[in-house]
Amino acid sequence: MNIIINGTTYEVEKNTTILQACKNAGIDIPTLCHDERLKPTSACRLCLVEVEGTKNLVTSCSTMVKENMVVHTHNEKVMKTRRDVLNLAISNHPLECLSCDKSGDCKLQDYCYEYGILNGTYKGAMRTPKIDSSNPFYDYDARKCILCGLCVRVCDELQCSNAIGFEDRGFEANVSTPFNEGLINSKCVSCGNCVSVCPVGALTPKGQKFRHWETSKVRTTCSYCGVGCQMDLVVKGKKIVDVEPAMDAINNGLLCVKGKFAYKFINHPDRLKTPLIKRNGKFEEATWDEAYRYITKKATEIKENYGPNSFAGLTSARCTNEENYLFQKLFRAVIGTNNIDHCARL
């Protein structure tokens, strides 16, 4: 069917939302509560657009296109309403961009900049200063929560843990665990998928502080279980400081507690940093050359005396394909034995 967006006619498929149609047409509509993977709830009101012939503005995330629909996404009425929505949101939001860990990756901040909201003008009561820091991996700061519900929905619809929900109503509403027992005492499995979807600084990972603009991201495969989730390592200098799930992969934007939070072994001080050779029962630091020569000497001696079948190697399900390939090649082609196995049975 055809619809007209901002004066241009576009051909769109049936059962498409206005938001999706605009996205396909390259028109950017702001959203705070939208996630393609979740059912729309029209909570944030930021994606409002004007549809000719309709009295009120409609939420584009939940309104389906109709034949010959005429849509305005950025006219003055729409812009004014969006500015009001943002003004209301920021009026009730602590102005802590100076120190907020989300700064630089915050949708509320982005839109305030884009829509020229310098400051909230609706002065009055602020959200309750509730903070749940009981979980060892992340904090919930209700002051910064904009009640978009993404965390609640991802926990329910995708992670399917149902650990969190809305508590109280109206101005007092916030995200909580049943009976307000705190995240650590709830059904929460610390997957951090709520943290990954939070558009503002309400759900933030604990751990090393960093500013988003000091980091770069590297797409890789999780090193834990065999599901093979895709994720971005967030790198600051020589350190991994955060992990974000990839959307366009088998894990569909989800990770588990290990993938999301258990990356801190990488830069752990215990890491082995130099080859070690045991002398008189004690490990002593050695150069690579010394280590290789020592192994070569021993391997040559043992091979001469006992033959290749006195060698065995355990390759690793933790290492890459290329490394496993080289390991068995080393044993088969260089040493001359098939005594290779790994922990596939463990």
Next chain:
Amino acid sequence: MANVTVTIDGQKISVPKDLSILEAAKLLDIEIPALCYDPNLEVVGACRLCIVEIEGSKKLETSCSTKVKEGMNIFTESEKVVRIRKGIIQLLLDSHPNDCLTCQKAGECYLQKYAYEYNLNFRKHNSAMRPQLIDTSSPYILKDDSKCILCGKCVRTCAQVSDRKVLSFSDRGYDTKIICDEDKNLEESSCVSCNRCVSVCPVGALIDKRQINKLRSWEGNSLTVNCKSCQYGCEFEIKSKNNKNVAVVAKSPSNGRPLCLKGRLTTELLYVDNPETPYSKIDGKFVETSWTEALNIEDVLEKINKLNADKSSLGDD
């Protein structure tokens, strides 16, 4: 050059003896916070943030202006240093507007960076704040005195070009401010909009107006290019967002790199997808102008057009 050996935060290093402590620390990857220091500018020791503790010395020294000496044992983050440094940053924050939400400088602001590193925040208070003097007279530079921390880098860089020297300090104490000429606004002053001052300002007091509302410092991609206007080849960053080049940012002027408006506009015209209208200052007034006028190439273009017209009238093609 003779070398001296010093110990900085427990690490020994041998460095040329004419280095400052701040420069020596840098060789060890130790970054000492500093707001008024710039390797290309005269050292003034104004901001006091780069203070360090030297064993055997009673008072703290500014590391930018103190040279290394043999055997010096230096602590850049001792408890005393951190306490005083935090005090300095907090004082600056106390008279600085809480505007990181939309401030164009956010993400590149040194005050923001150090406040974050030392866990400091804006405080609510009823004492004086810097006056809300915002000079919007120039289409190229936004001068916001309320955000100025008086580091003086703008004054020093402006003075490095002999025929500019537009900016200077005025008044004293809490009333101290940076003025153009004898306290004129940017439009009426002799400012040539070269953006040298903008490129060195550590905070949001001097902003490139043509960047505002285009993108945040952390957004999009950037590509460094050299200006083609003259042989200096000043460096500019081309900022792009959503595959469109949206802004040109002057990089800090190093030695012999003067930066000028013409060069910047030339770069804008060449790289930006939808460049904003250029302005020229005529008799102390900024007026909208054409690209040919702004770049001062009317006669050149005229001649080229004439040559092309002559060629086609001869039926060359």
Next chain:
Amino acid sequence: MTNSIEEILNTDAMFVIGSNTTENHPIIGSTMKQAIKNGAKLIVADPRKIELADYADVFLQLKPGTNIALLNGMMNVILEKGLQNKEYIEERCENFEELKEIIKEYTPERVAEICGVNTEDIIKAACIYAEADKAGIYYTMGITQHTTGTAGVMSVSNLALLCGNVGKESSGVNPLRGQNNVQGACDMGGLPADLPGYQKVFKPEVIEKFEKAWNAKLSSKVGMTIPEIFNGAHDGSIKFLYIMGENPMVSDPDINHVKKSLENVDFLVVQDIFMTETSAFADVILPAASFAEKDGTFSNTERRIQRVRKAINPVGDSKPDWQILMELMNFLGYKKTYSNPSEIMDEIASVTPSYGGIDYERIENVGIQWPCLDKNHPGTKYLHKTAIARGRGLFMPAEYTESAEIPDKNYPYVFTTGRILYHYHTRTMTGRVDGINQIAPSSYVEINETTANRLGIENGDRVKLTSRRGQIETTAKITEIIDDDVLFMPFHFADGAANYLTNSAADPIAKIAELKVAAVKIEKVN
């Protein structure tokens, strides 16, 4: 997995047996729960009332070691009710008569007795599985870590074939691989009988091909499996042992035996990212780079070859494993260099038919599932689509037999082991993450309320567990999720390590140890 993870969303029924999916494959666990929201039915069979049991239409809390009886029982019901896919069996399978012959003895009543479950539940489970249009079976070590592991897998396969669930979307036989690249380590020939791509070392044409490709003389004698290697080290026939990224001093059965074996080898090289319980025995330790410090690929449980990318430089003087192995090869006289792992992948593709079409450029954005035979091959979403790979699906019926060690007067409890959400294998990595250790700090044994009460054990008490192989101390965790007289321990922890107790008796074919069933005694430590 014969099928793909995303196919789970469209399945009609899932049969999860011997897999605590939400803890050990959390993202697949969530996908299963999403499938349930989409209307899929769920059957769970496990000795513990795991989280998925709460979502199950039927939950069969079977005794450890009785999988084959249960599977046979379900097939008995299916055949009895005529729910099998007759057309599929006729066209695509063989050996059906033999299956029927064995299965007929496994009436639901008899199986209920063996497994300790209700007859009705077996019937219900069989009907749900057989009546679903697309039904997938998902299993892990709960099936395989038995002396009858191979027969267990065959029985799973029998059930799937019986209902025509192999070679069809959203169905299949789906072992969920436990470790990030256990699939790839197998694919790459990290096995004693297999060269890359499961090409057998005893086939002359295979040896000839690899000798040519590698320019080296190769042995055509099948090598030793891990248990055989440790036995060899123990009796002195293995002199030189090289362990890369493994920690058998925690992960392998009968740790006392492993310890003696490691002590006995002449020369032990351990290559790892941390000091481990195993590296303590090494003569040389080589520091390896972590996954964040190198390029490469992992192959996941659905056979998808995906990129691993370097994000930071190797810490200290550590080096990526591939570089260490390459340099060592050269020291040992085999001259070959690779400047980048992509060159190794190109070599892999040239000798491994199932990886034939893989190169880094093709998998830059999205991984490809093998078999991927050439550069134009799109990869394979699910196996056996047009025909069963070997020609016809072979029914391999198996009789139920008891585990190698069953409880007796001296060791009266069934002891079983597994993993938990918060830790990975031997905690070399997860044990160094503070938050993880806060939630899951130490070893424990799950014990049923009744059993605990009988023994006067309370939650949090220190207890001593003893098997014929060893003894450990741990903490009692009293829970309803486990049956009376059954004890469960996660094997991750070196302190109070479950594997001091486990039985190294192994499946005769796969040589997999019976980590899921041992006999132990438990007593309170005073």
